[in-house]
Amino acid sequence: MTLEGRIHVAGAGVISAIGNSADETLHSFRNNLSGIGSITLFDSIHRGVLPVGEVKLSNRELAVKLGDKKDVTRTALLGIHAAREAVQNAGVDVTKWRTGLISATTVGGMDKTEEFFNEFISDSKKGRLRNVVNHECGKTTELIADDLGIRGFISTINTACSSSVNAIAFGARLINHGLLDVVIAGGTDALTKFTLNGFNSLMILDQKECRPFDASRSGLNLGEGAGFLVLVSERVRKENNLHTMGYVSGFANTNDAFHQTASSPDGRGSFSAMQKALAMSGLQPADIDYINLHGTGTLNNDLSEGTAVARLFGERYPRLSSTKACTGHTLGASGGIEAVFSIMAIRHQCVFPNLRFENPIPEIGLIPQQQFEAGLKISHVMSNSFGFGGNCSSMIFSKE
Amino acid sequence: MEQLMADLKKQIIEALNLKHLKPEDIGDEQSLFVEGLGLDSIDALELIVLLQQQYNIKMANPQDGPQIFKSVKTMAEYIRANQPV
Amino acid sequence: MAVYINGKGNISPQKTWGDEPLLSSPRDYAGSKLECVQPDYTQFLDVRQLRRMSRVIKMGMAAGTLALREAGVAVPDGIITGTGYGCLEDTGTFLTKMVESNESALNPTPFIQSTHNTIGSQIALLLQCQGYNQTYTQRAFSFENVLLDCILELKDNPKQSILAGGVDEITNISHKIEERFGIYRQDSLSSLELFNSTGRGTLQGEGAAYFVLSGEKQNLCKVSLISVATFYKPGNHLLSDIEAFLKSCSLEAGDVDLVISGKSGDSRLGKEADLITSSLFPSSSTALFKHLCGEFSSASAFALWLGTRIIEEQQIPGIILERNAKRPVKNCLIYNPYFNDYHSLILLRAC
Secondary structure, eight states, rough: OSSSSSSEEEEEEEEEEEEESSHHHHHHHHTOOOOOOOOOOSSTTTTTTOOEEOOOOOOHHHHHHHOOOOOOOOOHHHHHHHHHHHHHHOOOTTTSOOOEEEOOOTTTHHHHHHHHHHHHOOOOSSSOOOOOOOOSSSHHHHHHHHHHHOSSSEEEETTTHHHHHHHHHHHHHHTTTOOSSSEEEEEOOOOOHHHHHHHTTTTOOOSSSOOOTTTTTOOOOOOOOEEEEEEEEEHHHHHHTOOOOOOOEEEEEEEEESSSSSTTTTOHHHHHHHHHHHHHHHHOOGGGGGEEOOOOOOHHHHHHHHHHHHHOOOSSEEEEEHHHHHBBBOOOGGGHHHHHHHHHHHHHHHHHOOOOOOOOOOOTOOOOSSOOOSSOOOEEEEEEOGGGEEEEEEEEEEEO | HHHHHHHHHHHHHTTTTTOOOGGSOOOOOOOOOOTTTTTOHHHHHHHHHHHHHHHHHOOOOOOGHHHHHHHHHHHHHHHHHHHHO | OOOEEEEEEEEEESSSSOOOOTTTTTOOSSSBBOOOOOGGGTSSSSSHHTTOOHHHHHHHHHHHHHHHHHHSSSSSSSSEEEEEEEEEHHHHHHHHHHHHHOOOOOHHHHHHHTTTHHHHHHHHHHHHHEEEEEEOOOGGGGHHHHHHHHHHHHHHOOOOEEEEEEEEOHHHHHHHHHTTTOBBBBSSOGGGGGGGBBBBBBOOOOOOEEEEESSSOOOOEEEEEEEEOOOEEEGGGHHHHHHHHHHHOOOOOOOOOEEEEEOSTTTTSHHHHHHHHIIIIITTTEEEEEEHHOOOOOHHHHHHHHHHHHHHTTOOTTHHHHHHHOOOOEEEEEEETTTTEEEEEEEEEEE
């Protein structure tokens, strides 16, 4: 496909382990800070054993800050927090235009469902129903839409860890086809016992702080958060005289079709996602100034993704980093959070650190960016997100 | 050892839902993975859970899997060597 | 641009596959649960491939295979799936074990297969389909989102064949929980009598229906998908939204030959559905279907299968007929409400 007119990014909002807003996040990046630490917000036998990237606000604090949000799931609270920031920041009246909300999540209201299950398991007549009423992924999106006053179009995507990029791409396509004028797109996922134990059962959680793209890497740390962009059509930009932050220039969604959880050794799915995204944007590999890697820190992902990057970009590869060393892997939210980071890289002409890197993966030899660096020329940024089930997505943002 | 291997075969069939197999279909030294029974890395994780649930053995490093889960015999040997008394 | 329905496959509480005439022997259920008639899955896959799959994955895989076979497509260019709840059985299994065993020695398989994209990605893995792969999970808009995505994809590149479906399952856990919300019938009456008795609640349903959609018409294809729309909390705009939808399709209400209404049989709901069929489409035939498949997030996929079959055969089975206008069915509109907040439209046309 081709993009007829530009799909502009008018606003961005983010919350993660390294900050409750885009400004706080930039401050953390500037100081090369990590948000990884011990579990503090819920009980688990893994507390003190498995490090995680928690958002530094409890449910109660979030509910009070957002106002009137009692009994709302953590995934929705985080989503509302970031989506509000994005909308305020965009300065577009979402009720005036044909506006859609496309959100991604993998756990939905699981944090509350877990509370429900503790009582429900022993007696199916027990458990507070208000704890399961928001279980569905789509309910999370409803809660965010209702908060923002969006009635037109809502959609939720769950393609595991690539979900958010697909949400942003669907939004861009709906604007491109003239069906919507404004789309708030991204994703949100809270840290839950369900995902913590799930990834633990796969034995891919590192008991130390994760080391993406390092030879000594041995797994990921889970994180949580939300990231949303406000996408607008050319017409909306003109009529509102908006000074936008960048635009979506290309994206692609492919499937590795290799294994249920593992990526193919040569990263055939990720290679083709990056290649197709480049083709759509009309750019050459050499035009990319920075890659925000998927870079989970597992043996398999980083080798597979690194192999694909090395094959596509050759020896003169752009600056690249995995910001998951700072935030942890935020699953369905990661593509949204990292889309906001990509836009920040363009807006502030900077790149972000891949913390704890010491030695390159011997098979591929890629050396990521180790420190925050500003004063660069950043015109085109690629962001990768891959997930279980072979879902691979890549997206390119460009400077206006 | 014979009994342990016979038990293991039943447990493997049960845990991995290998309904098309009977215990006697699995040779003691037959390869469990690719060219043998055709098991994959998810099955390897399930076998780690099996060791924990049935034999109380906690395998810390999944990287050791291929060596230990080569065959029913290597699994049995590993259990003998590591089972808590 | 037209989107052609070149193939379809449907696993549902009715026998909806094979050579039987459309709904020739409708199945009647007592109680509030309508579970799928299960085909013999070994006709689709060998036991090795089936061993790890939960019921919902098998249902999706079977429906997808049936659709591809009918369309004569070996590997589609993309796979798009809609599911409100995703793989609930595996989710429930993992959650239960996690609580019961206090987070230790957990089997990874149910976790791996709990994510919503498992169905679409398992089909991709089986077919070695490396193309576009997407899963929507917006409750009762999940399948409608799938169709919208398909329309966009095919507008960009009409040559593609896309496998598009809606899949959801009932589990014991979901039934127990949802029952407590008071949304299902308590009277254990015959499911086929759902619309002949007024009562509170509906029936819980499930199903898997996939379609092969393409911008290029395959020889045997008789039905095209014209448009789809979703309305979230439309309030009193619903009727005017429907009129605007028809206008965007260059149709007047009188042009609609058949309205398939997703009324759920719950006497507390369904006022909009009755108003729509009586005031907006007084001269159209009308049909109901949720006594056959129950209420669930992706029930509109069952309705799309039904509408397609009706257009193909130019016959509306008596078991679904609400009002017979005795018109040939060229334009068929599916209106699907889901509780109070979700309303959707799908327009089909004979081609």
